[in-house]
């Protein structure tokens with residue numbers, strides 16, 4: 001599979017696929033464009049070495065860290081475009097050892113607010129260096 005491809009589906013829906021691989025971590029992202037909401041599915045996978053560490057140098061207690069990572073990485077995903085307004089529910093995540101799956105969504109109203117806010121950032125955003133802005137492109 002190529003690192004970047006897209007497919008046109010019936011009804012004007014476009015599926016955009018991107019694959020990135022760095023340091024033993026592979027990210028695969030499917031973005032669905034042309035739907036009533038912004039929809040994005042991301043799968044992250046780790047090589048054994050990238051997730052647990054190099055075999056000869058693995059610190060003890062790796063299973064505890066794995067359980068913690070799975071528990072913390074599973075559940076609702078909150079998103080925001082600004083540090084000031086409260087975060088909203090924008091996705092669901094499932095974490096397994098060496099594998100994460102995230103389904104994210106954004107309404108058009110939310111994306112419009114984010115666009116408007118990016119044009120006129122508030123003091124909180126300026127202070128955060130606009131790091132709070134999360135956008136699908």
Ligand SMILES: [Zn+2]
Nearest residue numbers: 082083122125
């Ligand atoms: Zn702001």
